[in-house]
Amino acid sequence: MSGAANRRRGPRERAGQSRLAALMLSPTLVVLALVVLYPLLSAVRESFYTSGETLDADGFVVEGERFAGLANYSGVLGERFVNALANTTLFTVATVSIEVVLGVLMALVMHRAFRGRGFLRASILIPWAVPTAVSGLMWRWIFQADGVANTIIGQQILWTTEGVQAKIAVIVADTWKTAPFVGLLVLAGLQIIAGEVYEAARVDGASAWQTFWRITLPLVRPALLVAVLFRMMDALRVFDLPYVLIGPRKHSVETLSALIWDEATRVHYGPASAYGTMLFLYIALIAFVFVKLLGADLLADVRTRRRVAS
Amino acid sequence: MAQHVKQVGSRSLPKIKTVIIAAAAYVIAFVFLFPYLVMVLTALRPQESLRNATYLPETFEWSNLTGFWTSGLADNLLVTLKVAGGSTILVLLVALPAAYYTARHNFRFRTAFLILVLITQMFQPTAMIVGIYREFYQLGLVDTIWSLILVNGGFNLAFAVWILNAYFSSIPRELEEAAFMDGTGRLGALFRVTLPLAMPGVITALIFTFIAAWNEFVVALTLTTSPENQPLTVALNSFIGQYQVDWQNLFAGSVIATIPVIILFALIERKVVSGLTAGSIK
Numbered sequence: 131m132s133g134a135a136n137r138r139r140g141p142r143e144r145a146g147q148s149r150l151a152a153l154m155l156s157p158t159l160v161v162l163a164l165v166v167l168y169p170l171l172s173a174v175r176e177s178f179y180t181s182g183e184t185l186d187a188d189g190f191v192v193e194g195e196r197f198a199g200l201a202n203y204s205g206v207l208g209e210r211f212v213n214a215l216a217n218t219t220l221f222t223v224a225t226v227s228i229e230v231v232l233g234v235l236m237a238l239v240m241h242r243a244f245r246g247r248g249f250l251r252a253s254i255l256i257p258w259a260v261p262t263a264v265s266g267l268m269w270r271w272i273f274q275a276d277g278v279a280n281t282i283i284g285q286q287i288l289w290t291t292e293g294v295q296a297k298i299a300v301i302v303a304d305t306w307k308t309a310p311f312v313g314l315l316v317l318a319g320l321q322i323i324a325g326e327v328y329e330a331a332r333v334d335g336a337s338a339w340q341t342f343w344r345i346t347l348p349l350v351r352p353a354l355l356v357a358v359l360f361r362m363m364d365a366l367r368v369f370d371l372p373y374v375l376i377g378p379r380k381h382s383v384e385t386l387s388a389l390i391w392d393e394a395t396r397v398h399y400g401p402a403s404a405y406g407t408m409l410f411l412y413i414a415l416i417a418f419v420f421v422k423l424l425g426a427d428l429l430a431d432v433r434t435r436r437r438v439a440s
Numbered sequence: 441m442a443q444h445v446k447q448v449g450s451r452s453l454p455k456i457k458t459v460i461i462a463a464a465a466y467v468i469a470f471v472f473l474f475p476y477l478v479m480v481l482t483a484l485r486p487q488e489s490l491r492n493a494t495y496l497p498e499t500f501e502w503s504n505l506t507g508f509w510t511s512g513l514a515d516n517l518l519v520t521l522k523v524a525g526g527s528t529i530l531v532l533l534v535a536l537p538a539a540y541y542t543a544r545h546n547f548r549f550r551t552a553f554l555i556l557v558l559i560t561q562m563f564q565p566t567a568m569i570v571g572i573y574r575e576f577y578q579l580g581l582v583d584t585i586w587s588l589i590l591v592n593g594g595f596n597l598a599f600a601v602w603i604l605n606a607y608f609s610s611i612p613r614e615l616e617e618a619a620f621m622d623g624t625g626r627l628g629a630l631f632r633v634t635l636p637l638a639m640p641g642v643i644t645a646l647i648f649t650f651i652a653a654w655n656e657f658v659v660a661l662t663l664t665t666s667p668e669n670q671p672l673t674v675a676l677n678s679f680i681g682q683y684q685v686d687w688q689n690l691f692a693g694s695v696i697a698t699i700p701v702i703i704l705f706a707l708i709e710r711k712v713v714s715g716l717t718a719g720s721i722k
Contacts, residue, residue: 147545154541155553157534158597165594166560169571176570236468244462252709254472259705261655263673264694267680268479271687278478310472367564370657374677387566391658399570406567413562 177202177403202404211405213381214389215412220297221372221385222365225304226358232305233312233357238346240313241320251317258311266374269303273375290375292382300372300383304365312357319353320346355424362420366413386412476698483691504692513693515668516675520654520697523588523671527653528646530593531600535645539604540630544613554605561598565591565659573662583665591663592653600645607641608634647708651701672697 180198205211240251257265272278273289280287289299323346331341369387376383379392386409393402484500508514538557542550565572572591573582581587611634619629635642657673664670667678676697679690 147547151541151545151547154537158538158557158601161530161534161590161594161597162557162560164575165572165591166563169568169575170563171571172574173568173571176574239461239465239468242458242461242465244458244465246462247465250465250469252706254469255709256476256702256705257472259651259701260476260698261657261673261701263655263657263677264697265475267676267690267694268475270680271482271691272475272478306472306475363562367566369566373657374680377680387658390566391569391662394569394573394662399574403568403570406570409567410563413567417562 173403173406175403176399177407180400198400202400203408205401205404206408210381210384210389211386211408214384214386214405217297217383218366218368218385218387218412221300221304221368222362224301225308225365226361228301228305229309229312229361230354230358232309233316234350234354236310236313237316237320237350238342240317254310255314256310257307258314260307262307262370263374265303265307266371269299269306270375273299290377292380294382296376296380296382300375303375304368304371307371308361308364312361315353315357315360316350319350323349359417359420362416363413366416367409479691480695482687483695485688501688504688505695507689508692508696511689511693512667513672513675513696516670516672517696519585519669520671520673522585523592523656523660524650524653526585526589527592527596528650530589531596531649532642532646534593535597535600535604536642539601540608540634542601543605543608554602557598557601560594565595569658569662572659576663582663583669585669587663588653588656588660588671591659592656593649596649596652600649603645603648604638604641607638611637644708647704651704654697654701 178198178200180196180201236254240247240254270290274280275286275288277289279289287295289295327345327349328341331345336344367387368385369391372380372383372385372388378388384392386405390402390405390409393399393405483504484502485504486499486501538553542554576582576587576590579587581590615637616629616634619633620626624632655673656671657677660671660674661677664674667675670678672693676690676693679686
């Protein structure tokens with residue numbers, strides 16, 4: 131509607147409009163430029179440069195920088211990077227798929243009416259709100275050698291030492307923290323399915339199983355896809371949980387973010403930035419493939435939303 | 441509630457089903473809350489019974505919690521409060537005008553602006569930590585709360601702009617026009633009509649930002665160097681890795697770090713669910 135209104139207005143009024151637009155939008159743009167754009171460009175630039183080896187008293191590089199081409203990227207073929215890439219991918223695939231299954235189940239349960247539902251719904255969402263740094267500590271206590279986890283399963287597993295068990299510990303703790311969030315997003319999708327659809331299915335004699343596969347799942351698909359997309363973006367850059375639960379510089383749980391952080395704290399700015407750029411590309415690639423493969427659903431959702439909004 | 445589900449002829453069946461579902465829900469809730477129970481119990485456990493990890497402590501040691509205030513961690517709690525509060529104020533000051541303007545005016549770069557804002561959400565601090573560190577080093581803001589406020593604000597801006605934009609768009613323009621006609625002026629209409637109606641969205645954006653900044657870890661870990669400038673999340677973890685982990689005090693601190701987020705989250709939980717639902721209906 132305001133498109134038509136704009137056309138009716140005179141040029142002077144439109145100039146006033148642009149000044150107002152600049153006034154209203156520039157704070158957002160300034161903050162984003164300062165916090166996201168500049169560091170991003172500076173990190174990407176840094177990935178092509180190398181700095182002298184000398185450090186000053188504070189531990190900062192004082193030598194001039196030299197263009198290094200792709201030298202910083204050579205580590206990408208190294209064992210440590212490949213391992214971090216594999217860990218990141220494993221955590222993402224494992225946690226997101228388990229969380230989707232659990233999340234759908236939880237949403238189906240939370241969707242039903244029963245006494246105390248509101249309280250339960252709120253209580254299982256608590257893990258998501260709790261600081262990861264805190265829940266990581268909590269799981270570290272649970273996964274101690276003589277901790278609760280070993281007592282419950284009656285084993286003596288050294289969960290927080292290097293090895294497969296450390297990966298499992300991270301996956302368990304992450305799933306516990308985030309499955310409720312997926313459940314919440316799916317629940318939101320479930321709540322918009324009209325009761326009539328289920329009524330019709332029941333009249334047609336569909337079993338509960340058929341109803342789930344033929345009606346619930348297809349209708350909840352857009353909400354589920356959004357949840358999966360957001361979760362993947364998050365899981366691909368996981369840092370705090372392995373850091374707190376297992377510890378920094380632990381090979382079996384080192385993710386790309388952890389590798390980048392470690393290189394940065396050792397003042398290896400070039401390689402750290404190169405790995406950071408690779409992580410961007412990896413996330414962008416996954417998001418692109420995801421949207422390309424399943425994008426019709428996501429975009430359809432956005433399009434109908436926009437139509438109603440305008 | 442069960443009576444809504446009932447059907448003549450199969451009166452008892454839905455009831456059993458409801459009971460089973462409720463039982464399943466309680467089991468799920470217990471599984472998800474159990475680790476917290478462990479944490480709270482450990483926080484209140486006397487030092488000598490620490491190793492009986494699986495049993496209920498016979499006495500509760502409330503002094504573990506009060507000990508928090510005399511330990512240095514109280515300063516870190518203050519840092520966390522300042523950072524979370526500062527980021528929230530920054531986000532609201534910056535996002536409100538942008539969201540309102542994009543919701544009310546269909547200018548040429550409107551979609552481009554919203555997409556640009558959304559794209560920044562794709563980048564998270566870890567991957568560009570070198571860029572962030574160097575920038576704040578050059579600005580002389582390393583190891584200050586200002587750098588944390590800026591970074592946390594910046595990375596939560598996208599969500600706030602989008603959710604506020606959605607709320608403002610859902611408020612009929614006519615309401616505002618009517619108030620304007622009644623002589624409130626543009627700003628009066630905005631502050632007396634639109635903003636109160638958009639309050640649920642404002643509160644959601646506010647609490648989301650606050651929780652995210654409260655929980656943030658990696659940026660604080662990188663940008664703060666002196667212990668007294670670290671927020672609680674980082675300070676708690678510096679306890680780990682030393683010779684003996686003092687679990688009671690650690691968990692007492694953790695409980696204190698967790699309570700505010702849970703209260704805030706409880707306030708918006710319903711809104712989050714209904715907000716997401718409203719979003720998908722449109």
